Amino acid sequence: GENVEQHPSTLSVQEGDSAVIKCTYSDSASNYFPWYKQELGKGPQLIIDIRSNVGEKKDQRIAVTLNKTAKHFSLHITETQPEDSAVYFCAAGADKLIFGTGTRLQVFP
Amino acid sequence: ETGVTQSPTHLIKTRGQQVTLRCSSQSGHNTVSWYQQALGQGPQFIFQYYREEENGRGNFPPRFSGLQFPNYSSELNVNALELDDSALYLCASSSLAGATGELFFGEGSRLTVL
Numbered sequence: 050g051e052n053v054e055q056h057p058s059t060l061s062v063q064e065g066d067s068a069v070i071k072c073t074y075s076d077s078a079s080n081y082f083p084w085y086k087q088e089l090g091k092g093p094q095l096i097i098d099i100r101s102n103v104g105e106k107k108d109q110r111i112a113v114t115l116n117k118t119a120k121h122f123s124l125h126i127t128e129t130q131p132e133d134s135a136v137y138f139c140a141a142g143a144d145k146l147i148f149g150t151g152t153r154l155q156v157f158p
Numbered sequence: 159e160t161g162v163t164q165s166p167t168h169l170i171k172t173r174g175q176q177v178t179l180r181c182s183s184q185s186g187h188n189t190v191s192w193y194q195q196a197l198g199q200g201p202q203f204i205f206q207y208y209r210e211e212e213n214g215r216g217n218f219p220p221r222f223s224g225l226q227f228p229n230y231s232s233e234l235n236v237n238a239l240e241l242d243d244s245a246l247y248l249c250a251s252s253s254l255a256g257a258t259g260e261l262f263f264g265e266g267s268r269l270t271v272l
Contacts, residue, residue, distance in 0.1 A: 085261075085263075092248055093248075095260045095261065140200075142257035143256070144257055145206065146203060146261070148201045
């Protein structure tokens with residue numbers, strides 16, 4: 050069945066450093082790749098997304114890259130801040146969205 | 159603009175019981191998706207409703223069922239509860255059916271099955 054693998058499961062960085070989270074998907078029909086941020090006690094919130102006709106997208110300190118041939122996509126956060134600390138989920142899909150298992154990011158001041 | 163609201167926020171049931179969870183979608187959204195999130199895991203797709211019809215289902219047994227009402231609010235029903243059903247149940251509304259639109263999540267209903 051469809052599967053999305055996400056690495057690492059935990060990531061600790063110093064404030065100001067960069068953070069990278071990587072995902073791999075199995076369903077070649079996937080054409081939409083969003084990233085969600087989930088803070089404690091809240092539902093996930095979309096932070097950035099990319100569609101299959103685009104290789105890279107950037108929004109201020111956040112960027113996402115997509116390699117459809119390799120079925121890989123990645124989230125890059127630059128100049129991390131303590132408020133970036135949360136659990137991040139990648140997802141992939143076409144008719145239904147499959148989520149990865151999440152990455153707990155901790156940014157230390 | 160009112161966001162997605164879910165009720166109840168927490169509930170405890172025993173094995174074999176039935177539960178109904180409720181979700182009010184964001185204003186203007188006609189699509190509701192339900193997800194199960196076990197502790198430390200990513201959300202798993204249960205099913206989606208678009209304009210009162212089921213529009214896709216994940217790998218969940220038939221004892222997981224749902225409804226969408228004319229105002230686009232939705233219910234998730236789970237019969238014959240099992241211990242493994244203990245999880246956070248998330249509802250998300252969107253303005254696009256399928257998987258290519260932004261999902262707006264509620265804060266979830268945390269179900270504990272004893």
